[in-house]
Amino acid sequence: MSKNKSSESVKVVVRCRPLNRKEESNGSAEGIVQMDLRLGQVVLRNPRAPPSEPLKTFTFDAVYDANSKQRDLYDESVRPLIDSVLAGFNGTIFAYGQTGTGKTYTMQGAWLDPEKRGVIPNAFDHIFTHISRSQSDKQYLVRASYLEIYREEIRDLLDPNHGSAKALELRESPETGVYVRDLTSCVCKSVKEIEEVMNVGNQARAVGATDMNEHSSRSHALFLITVECSQPGPDGRKHIRVGRLNLVDLAGSERQAKTGVRGERLKEAAKINLSLSALGNVISALADGRSGHVPYRDSKLTRLLQDSLGGNARTVMVATLGPAPQHYDETLTTLRYANRAKNIQNQPRVNEDPKDALLREFQREIARLRAQLNHRKGRSKHKKEDMDGEGWERDGDEDTEGDDEVEKEAREYVKQEEQRLEREKEAIREDRFLLAEEKQRLLGEKERMMGDLRKEQEATEQLTAKYKAMESKLLVGGKNIIDHTNEQQKMLEIKRQEIAEQTRKEREMQQQMLVQDEETLELRETFTSLQQEVEAKTKKLKKYLKLYAKLQCIKAEIQDVNDEHVRSRQELEQTQNELTRELKFKYLIIENFIPPEEKNKIMNRLTFDPEEDQWKFQPLVPAESKFSQMKKRPASAVGYKRPISQYARVAIAMGPHSRYRAENIMFLELDMTPPTSVSLDRSSEVECNQSPSADSSPTKDRASRVRKSRSWCQAPKNITSSSSNMSLAACHTAAPAAAQ
Ligand code: ADP
Numbered sequence: 001m002s003k004n005k006s007s008e009s010v011k012v013v014v015r016c017r018p019l020n021r022k023e024e025s026n027g028s029a030e031g032i033v034q035m036d037l038r039l040g041q042v043v044l045r046n047p048r049a050p051p052s053e054p055l056k057t058f059t060f061d062a063v064y065d066a067n068s069k070q071r072d073l074y075d076e077s078v079r080p081l082i083d084s085v086l087a088g089f090n091g092t093i094f095a096y097g098q099t100g101t102g103k104t105y106t107m108q109g110a111w112l113d114p115e116k117r118g119v120i121p122n123a124f125d126h127i128f129t130h131i132s133r134s135q136s137d138k139q140y141l142v143r144a145s146y147l148e149i150y151r152e153e154i155r156d157l158l159d160p161n162h163g164s165a166k167a168l169e170l171r172e173s174p175e176t177g178v179y180v181r182d183l184t185s186c187v188c189k190s191v192k193e194i195e196e197v198m199n200v201g202n203q204a205r206a207v208g209a210t211d212m213n214e215h216s217s218r219s220h221a222l223f224l225i226t227v228e229c230s231q232p233g234p235d236g237r238k239h240i241r242v243g244r245l246n247l248v249d250l251a252g253s254e255r256q257a258k259t260g261v262r263g264e265r266l267k268e269a270a271k272i273n274l275s276l277s278a279l280g281n282v283i284s285a286l287a288d289g290r291s292g293h294v295p296y297r298d299s300k301l302t303r304l305l306q307d308s309l310g311g312n313a314r315t316v317m318v319a320t321l322g323p324a325p326q327h328y329d330e331t332l333t334t335l336r337y338a339n340r341a342k343n344i345q346n347q348p349r350v351n352e353d354p355k356d357a358l359l360r361e362f363q364r365e366i367a368r369l370r371a372q373l374n375h376r377k378g379r380s381k382h383k384k385e386d387m388d389g390e391g392w393e394r395d396g397d398e399d400t401e402g403d404d405e406v407e408k409e410a411r412e413y414v415k416q417e418e419q420r421l422e423r424e425k426e427a428i429r430e431d432r433f434l435l436a437e438e439k440q441r442l443l444g445e446k447e448r449m450m451g452d453l454r455k456e457q458e459a460t461e462q463l464t465a466k467y468k469a470m471e472s473k474l475l476v477g478g479k480n481i482i483d484h485t486n487e488q489q490k491m492l493e494i495k496r497q498e499i500a501e502q503t504r505k506e507r508e509m510q511q512q513m514l515v516q517d518e519e520t521l522e523l524r525e526t527f528t529s530l531q532q533e534v535e536a537k538t539k540k541l542k543k544y545l546k547l548y549a550k551l552q553c554i555k556a557e558i559q560d561v562n563d564e565h566v567r568s569r570q571e572l573e574q575t576q577n578e579l580t581r582e583l584k585f586k587y588l589i590i591e592n593f594i595p596p597e598e599k600n601k602i603m604n605r606l607t608f609d610p611e612e613d614q615w616k617f618q619p620l621v622p623a624e625s626k627f628s629q630m631k632k633r634p635a636s637a638v639g640y641k642r643p644i645s646q647y648a649r650v651a652i653a654m655g656p657h658s659r660y661r662a663e664n665i666m667f668l669e670l671d672m673t674p675p676t677s678v679s680l681d682r683s684s685e686v687e688c689n690q691s692p693s694a695d696s697s698p699t700k701d702r703a704s705r706v707r708k709s710r711s712w713c714q715a716p717k718n719i720t721s722s723s724s725n726m727s728l729a730a731c732h733t734a735a736p737a738a739a740q
Pocket residue numbers: 016017018066097098099100101102103104105106217252320
């Protein structure tokens with residue numbers, strides 16, 4: 001990647017935790033990790049290799065050993081990043097490493113112990129202290145969100161229905177980049193409030209998991225803080241800067257053992273590996289800089305961190321290690337990962353006046369409410385003036401009046417008005433010259449006036465409450481948001497920052513000197529005598545020997561990397577085999593148990609959603625035409641029931657019969673006689689049967705009866721069915737013929 005003026009590399013620091021009791025009891029009293037804090041170097045010893053094998057050395061921006069303090073890591077490596085977030089840059093801190101190496105300890109730590117508070121609580125303190133100490137012309141708005149990615153699904157940890165809620169979707173906008181749609185965000189006014197938000201999220205995380213450790217090592221947790229700051233610029237207008245901070249605790253980087261894993265667990269393992277391996281691929285692609293394509297879209301995690309890796313953000317990666325010999329492979333992988341990440345170049349820039357700044361909306365809304373309140377205030381003043389018949393003079397401008405005073409005045413005014421109306425009502429009641437009707441009307445009118453007055457008062461109170469609530473969310477610089485630390489403590493903090501800065505600079509210089517030493521060695525070589533020449537040649541030889549050792553190291557490293565690739569390929573093949581088996585099993589079920597037409601129906605409804613990276617069902621009715629296309633249920637004729645089958649009629653008449661409950665047997669009573677035939681007299685019926693128009697063959701007779709019985713049970717009473725009409729008409733025509 002080409003380095004341009006504004007680009008800077010991702011800061012990578014490494015932290016190694018102390019040996020735990022279990023590891024000590026296993027006999028690994030001596031760890032395999034050694035650190036040079038001054039040079040920022042990690043030296044790793046392979047416990048399985050012969051002692052002659054060279055040690056592996058990696059250099060980072062800073063390293064923290066088992067004795068390191070949370071505060072040191074924060075002051076040296078995190079504080080500058082939070083400062084730039086407060087200045088309007090995007091910033092990301094992510095902890096990467098094997099489960100149990102101290103990612104959560106580094107990010108969160110033990111909240112109650114000031115010595116053990118991690119990056120997140122320290123950042124909370126830092127942000128709100130900064131706001132309280134900034135100039136009073138600055139206004140701030142701080143928001144927090146908390147989400148986790150579990151099995152490639154984004155879950156909102158601040159949503160009260162966290163467990164049952166749908167997974168959230170990722171969206172992209174040219175303004176803010178990639179963001180999570182519908183993610184809850186809480187406006188926080190103090191450290192206490194933001195800590196509360198964190199606690200709510202942590203509880204949701206714990207509830208969602210059967211085994212907290214298991215769950216947390218398999219999910220990625222992202223705590224997002226947005227700090228918006230408005231300050232008047234030289235042009236007199238208020239300018240807004242927005243800094244976004246992502247605090248990320250990643251899932252454990254160890255390989256999930258896949259042998260024998262089936263079903264849900266297999267999918268889970270594959271998906272965790274997907275996010276982390278996608279992260280690895282993104283880091284490799286960015287670090288090597290040759291490949292134009294960076295596979296951000298391969299996983300949710302990489303899309304969310306797109307800005308932080310190779311984008312518009314400052315990024316710190318904390319790689320955590322365990323010192324135990326049994327985790328040598330994982331430790332080496334983590335170090336390699338971290339080493340690659342060092343080469344990523346970001347282009348951080350200040351987010352100035354973005355269109356979607358919430359602070360701007362807040363300011364507009366507050367101004368609108370203020371105007372409304374002033375308007376109301378003016379109205380009641382006028383009324384009062386009209387009522388008193390005298391000027392309601394007051395010193396000072398309306399806007400400069402204290403809000404509390406205004407409220408008190410408004411309340412006073414309402415009280416006086418109520419008393420006046422009461423008095424007037426009393427006067428009307430006692431007036432003997434008024435008619436009863438007139439009295440009633442006047443009293444009603446006064447009552448209505450009082451009602452209006454109360455409504456107006458309520459509306460004003462609601463408006464005031466809303467205004468106050470909105471205004472209280474904006475933090476103004478210089479105000480006592482958290483308890484002001486005394487001057488001495490302030491100085492102490494500044495000194496500590498200075499020391500941290502000094503240490504960092506010193507380390508950078510040492511590292512540079514080391515590189516320069518090797519480069520300038522040759523320049524100093526001038527031979528004045530044979531003796532010197534011998535010395536020089538010996539030095540050169542030593543240098544070549546050094547180079548040779550380096551070559552051997554690199555060769556060994558290449559071998560290591562190859563081995564690792566072979567291992568991961570084998571694992572991937574294993575996963576593939578398992579997934580193929582599962583797929584074959586599912587195919588077998590589909591082929592043998594699902595009717596082809598059902599299968600085709602389902603297949604036709606499936607579409608692939610590239611955003612979500614999964615197959616989805618199309619709705620049966622297209623969403624936009626849901627109402628227009630849906631057919632209406634036909635209305636039944638007035639006073640007439642809907643058609644009902646013969647079988648259902650019989651079933652209703654007979655009540656539940658055990659026979660019909662078990663078997664769905666159609667019962668056809670073909671010999672039902674229609675009630676219309678009852679009204680005909682015997683002779684005409686005989687005539688009718690004998691008439692040439694009526695067929696007397698038994699089959700035809702039965703068929704016509706069936707038709708009759710159907711029409712009898714289906715047609716409305718006042719409309720005679722065509723078949724009955726026919727037979728009746730036949731009878732009518734036959735009867736006079738017989739009479740003749
Ligand atoms: P991870 O989140 O990486 O799975 P944890 O942060 O839960 O690991 O750490 C595992 C254990 O190790 C915890 O009990 C934690 O207190 C301890 N631990 C981790 N790092 C340190 C450290 N630097 N100093 C002391 N204890 C640590």
